[in-house]
Amino acid sequence: MGKPIIGITMGDAAGVGPEIIVKALLHEQVYEQCRPVVIGDAKSMLRAINQTGAALVLNKVNSIEECQFTRGVIDCYDLDLLPDHLKQGEVSAEAGDAAFQFIQKAVELALSNQLQAVCTAPLNKEALHKGGHLYPGHTEIFAELTDTQNYSMMLSSPKLKVIHLTTHVGLKKAIDTITPERTYNVIRLAHDTLVRAGYENPRIAVCGINPHAGENGLFGEGEEEEKLIPGIERAIQEGINASGPHPADTLFFRAVRGDFDIVIACYHDQGHVPIKVLGLEEGVNITVGLKGGFIRTSVDHGTAFDIAGKNVADERSMLAAIASAVELSPK
Incomplete structure (x- = not known):
């Protein structure tokens, strides 16, 4: 099968999701493990690249076939849902709705076997609800979109x-x-x-x-x-x-x-x-049992609106979530 294709949903664009994705994709180990593609908004990803000063190029795509999967290039499956000047650190119905639609697209790609796993950046529940999507969180969204009743939460650390x-x-x-x-x-x-x-x-x-x-x-x-x-x-x-x-x-x-x-x-x-107790920065939340057989992993923190856009967010949980997605992808 080769390296698994991992879809990384951008989460709430007003939070630290874009930043931690950019920082994670600077690491060579990610490209040694998998072929990552961000499901989100190209404008928000470009802003995060600029805010972090990362030496990365953005490749905006509309299909998995267009991805380069090359270190130094962020492939972004662009849904183009957000305004040019979305305020960071604030609850936004537009960002909440977009975060839901990023997940919806990732599920669609996973169910058609174009992704082997999905890794999620954090969403904000208040923004999600303001955007018209009344779910407690990611797990329930994935369960409904895949019509899954028998699922469970797995936590993983090294x-x-x-x-x-x-x-x-x-x-x-x-x-x-x-x-x-x-x-x-x-x-x-x-x-x-x-x-x-x-x-x-x-x-x-x-x-x-x-x-x-x-x-x-x-x-x-x-x-x-x-x-x-x-x-x-x-x-x-x-x-x-x-x-x-x-x-x-x-x-x-x-x-x-x-x-x-x-x-x-x-x-x-x-x-x-x-x-x-074993380490907050290395814990990963995983949803197992989803119809279609794919795994969903997640960072173990929230949107951190208080530090969004300040280039201080830590990418270690995202790296751990990507690693777990790779480990648990179908072999």
């Missing part, structure tokens, strides 16, 4: 991968939401994602819900037996290398040590805290 049974709900509701079917489905998502990425027999470990994974009924009300174990056993019967439930207080240490390829967390903080 030493640890975590995928979640539940995410942005309160702890009590999270536990109520977990079912054997959900447990099985997320194990299957983790397995299939890593197999497509080249893992021959991925080792999947499931966290317990209660302290010490319930310790045979000593803690909790039998949640592990009711909600987790049937899903784990079903996956094992299908030949998936899954195990658990394991006590969470030691499982993440074991995974970082190399005993497992991915951990399944039962709720938001159980999975997010270990990743963020």
Whole structure:
């Protein structure tokens, strides 16, 4: 297949998205890993090149075939949606609508197999809503545009991968939401994602819900037996290398040590805290299970309106997101 083509959506043009993309595409390692193309607005990308003083040339394209994929050249699939003098650092309905349309175009290209993965710069939810798109965030947009119901959030860092049974709900509701079917489905998502990425027999470990994974009924009300174990056993019967439930207080240490390829967390903080302790600048948010088989990765920060246009934004999270998109692209 060669180097994967990675579509990088520009995000909200009033934020730091264009800047961190420009800075990331200065790095030789990106072009060693993949063929990047920015899905966005050529005017905004040119402004970011000028503001950063980057020695880059902009190649405005209207198809993937027109891309050069050469270091020193930024290929920009130009949707030409933004005014010439969009104010940076301010919420704008125009920028919110454009950010949505960048994603829509990237999904269209991915579903037609012109992209192997999509990497997203941050959008602003207030601007998104002002632009007429009432979504909580990127993940829900990608799910709707691909007509996907069974998806999950994966977090990745150089030493640890975590995928979640539940995410942005309160702890009590999270536990109520977990079912054997959900447990099985997320194990299957983790397995299939890593197999497509080249893992021959991925080792999947499931966290317990209660302290010490319930310790045979000593803690909790039998949640592990009711909600987790049937899903784990079903996956094992299908030949998936899954195990658990394991006590969470030691499982993440074991995974970082190399005993497992991915951990399944039962709720938001159980999975997010270990990743963020390992380093905020290296964590990547990934949406897995999207119809069409492509991966979406994202920087782990927001639009940072307070520093937009000041040439101080850090591109390390974007570099990590691109690297994860490459790692998890179909092999």
